[in-house]
Amino acid sequence: MxxxxxxxxxxxxxxxxxxxxxxxEYPVGMKLQQEQIASELGVSRxxxxxxxxQLEAEGLILLVSQKGATVAPVHASEVSxxxxxxxxxxxxxxxxAIPAMTDADFDAAEGIIAEMDNVELAYWGVANWRFHATLYxxxxxxTIMKTLEKIHETFDRYIRLQIALTDGRWKAHADHRRIxxxxxxxxxxxxAALLRQHISTAGSELALEASQRQTDSAAMDT
Numbered sequence: 429m430x431x432x433x434x435x436x437x438x439x440x441x442x443x444x445x446x447x448x449x450x451x452x453e454y455p456v457g458m459k460l461q462q463e464q465i466a467s468e469l470g471v472s473r474x475x476x477x478x479x480x481x482q483l484e485a486e487g488l489i490l491l492v493s494q495k496g497a498t499v500a501p502v503h504a505s506e507v508s509x510x511x512x513x514x515x516x517x518x519x520x521x522x523x524x525a526i527p528a529m530t531d532a533d534f535d536a537a538e539g540i541i542a543e544m545d546n547v548e549l550a551y552w553g554v555a556n557w558r559f560h561a562t563l564y565x566x567x568x569x570x571t572i573m574k575t576l577e578k579i580h581e582t583f584d585r586y587i588r589l590q591i592a593l594t595d596g597r598w599k600a601h602a603d604h605r606r607i608x609x610x611x612x613x614x615x616x617x618x619x620a621a622l623l624r625q626h627i628s629t630a631g632s633e634l635a636l637e638a639s640q641r642q643t644d645s646a647a648m649d650t
Contacts, residue, residue, distance in 0.1 A: 437471055442479035444469065449488050449499055450584050451550035460489065460497040487582055502586060504635045510583045511631030517576055518560065518627060519620040522607075524567035526616045537562045537608050544601065552597070553584035559604055563611060586634050600630070 445465070448454045466476045480497050483489045487506065489497045540559040547555045557580040564573060603626040610619035 438475035438478035438482070441465070441469055441471060441475050442482045445479055445483060446486075446488060446581075446584070447550055449483070450553060454499050456499050456501050458499045460499070462496070486578075507583065507586055507631065507635045510579055510586075511627060511634070513579055514576075514627045514631070515624060517572065517579075518564065519623050521564040521567045521569060521572065521576070522611070522623055523616050523620050524569065525564050526566075526611050526614060526619060528566035528568070529563075529611060530566070533562060533566055534608065534612050537604075537611075541601065541604050541608065544597075544604075553580065553587040556580070556587060556600070557584075563607070583634075587630070600626075 445454070445460070454460065460480065462473050462476045462480070466473045469476070480489060480491060484491045484497075488500055490500050491497050537559060540555060540562060544552070544555045544559065557577065560580070561573065561577070564576070603622065607619055607622045607626065610622055
């Protein structure tokens with residue numbers, strides 16, 4: 429029972445730390461002090477340590493022996509690979525899902541689009557995943573969906589970065605609307621093509637921004 433309780437606390441801690449990183453409250457390179465975090469959240473160091481290991485596995489922080497934890501940088505190569513995976517998986521799932529979609533699925537997706545008009549930036553990635561997951565779930569591929577959810581969790585802060593630095597919120601809104609309309613009309617090929625363009629454009633913008641940040645950081649270090 430004790431181990432379950434500790435694990436539950438660690439999950440809550442990792443969720444809060446993830447939110448702070450995604451929201452930009454913890455910028456790239458910031459050192460994360462276990463004692464300070466534990467004090468702020470009113471927990472012991474043990475669940476904080478466990479949470480940090482979880483965030484390391486997600487690529488959000490770096491853990492270095494004797495040096496502690498720091499917020500991981502945004503690498504252009506990682507962004508590109510994550511979006512390559514999206515391009516391989518998501519159009520496939522959408523094509524499978526469209527014939528099985530119901531009015532309830534369309535209504536749910538519509539509601540999430542409306543919600544995303546005013547969602548706080550820190551929660552944009554979560555809402556974005558919920559929208560995409562609603563479209564893909566009728567494909568009945570739960571194992572692939574679990575893998576895809578992990579991918580979305582990993583680039584959550586990248587999506588926030590894109591939305592913050594571009595007109596991404598409104599472009600994503602328009603893209604989501606067109607994809608949903610094509611799904612509603614049963615146009616699988618059109619919907620898949622729109623989705624590929626949506627993912628490709630977002631990936632290119634993010635990779636460019638990440639590359640520029642890496643260049644700027646390198647210049648500051650010289």
